[in-house]
Amino acid sequence: MQYVLLIYRDPAAAEGMSEEDGRAMMAEYFEYTEGLRRSGAYVSGEPLESVQTATTVRQRDGQQVISDGPFAETREVLGGFYVLECDSLDQALEHAGRCPGARYGSIEVRPVMVMPATA
């Protein structure tokens, strides 16, 4: 089954990172992604632009409401994701534990919903 690893991080911590540390983190991510590909688990994954670039859309009473950023201010924000094919939650948790983001922030592991087959 498929799992999404949602990578959360405190943006303030990311901003305070030196250029050198930033490069080191990128190198870790490249290596991690390469490992996922080799293991066959990798389906897709993308880093995201900062939360300041986010726009939230709601449809209310037939009106589209557009607002700047995510509505609720939380300390950790979504910074990127991977979609992985795993045999069980245990395997997904193992991959998540190796993700560099697990050390810089936290990883939320969510199963991809299996939609019932349409006839």
Place this chain on the structure above:
Amino acid sequence: MTSEAAAVDRVFRSEFGRAVALLARVLGDIGLAEDAVQDAYVAALRRWPADGVPDNPRAWIVAVARNRAIDRLRRDRVLERHTEELTRRAEDEMNRYDESADDDTIPDERLRLIFTCCHPALATEAQVALTLRLVAGLTVPEIARALLAAEPTIAQRLVRAKHKVRAAGIPVRVPPDDQLTDRLASTLAVVYLIFNEGYVATSGPQLRRDDLAGEAIRLGRVISTLMPDEPEATGLLALMLLQHSRRDARTDAEGEVVLIGRQDRAQWHNDEIAEGVALTERALRMTRTPGRYALEAAIAAVHAQAATAEDTDWWQIAALYEMLLRVSPSPMAALSRSVAVSMAQGPAAGLALADTIAAEGSLAHSHLLHATRADMLGRLGRSQEAAAAYRTAIEQAGNEAERRLLQRKLADLPEPSQPRTTR
């Protein structure tokens, strides 16, 4: 309840976990396995009173539950895509266990089920409810009563937990070796939590609920039997048996708490002490670095083997607590060590340790810290300080019986002008 229905209940209580575990492995779905075994229970209620209890009830339950599971798979349209393959697999697997199968041919798969129910991806309260329902075979009303929770709360907790197991793909298996140590530790922690919930009710008027402690011991026995080479599994079973052996002496006829020093040791269950001591020795022999349960069992064994309270070897207990603090540091173990030291070396040495713990702050809201300090202060003749500590302890005790005990101790304190000279 008729005697036949009672017989059905008795058999299902002891066989439920094994049947669910076997079906869960074959079907890969704990909810479906539970429903199928529940169906078999309903069938047994109908048929056993007329036909009599089958010669091999375990095989009967597995065979009937298997058939019901296959029926359910065929009926369930949402699962249509999986039905063919699953049904075939279930039939292949389970044709081996027909009604004539003897016990030895039906494998005990409960270990997988226990690890699934205690998976760290589930919240602790979900782990407890799932384990009691699926492995121990308690009904929802029984679990609600045992945990002092409302039935709908427990029912909903179980539905959510089973949904997470299925939807998140929590595997029904014993974890691989590289994860086993951690996962076994968290699984044993769930069993011990269940035991403690029964040993000292954390809230409410009654001090203990034996049923729950008994279920935890049954679970501990299953794990230690199926993992005979794991010292901590054996250690936990030993610890629970030794603590449980004192259950009848822990409260008096009025339901008041009796501490270990004043318990009537004739009321201790000697068969359980003998088994607990033997298991403790086995757990300690299995490894050169005993874990927390084996060490706590050893401490309980020292208490259990003293003929009278005065015979207690407090030096040995203090030494065991020191070892325990190295393996598994916790403020509660440190507090217990201060008590042992106060008994071995005198209240001043114990109070010095207890004051260090108080200064550190993490037990500030535990009535046990204040009650311990109060006792030591009282023994040192510092009655005013002792009274103040007892009052704080009374405010923080969550259990009525414990609160009454502390009030009695407060009332028993001598006047400050007459310091006591007991050690």
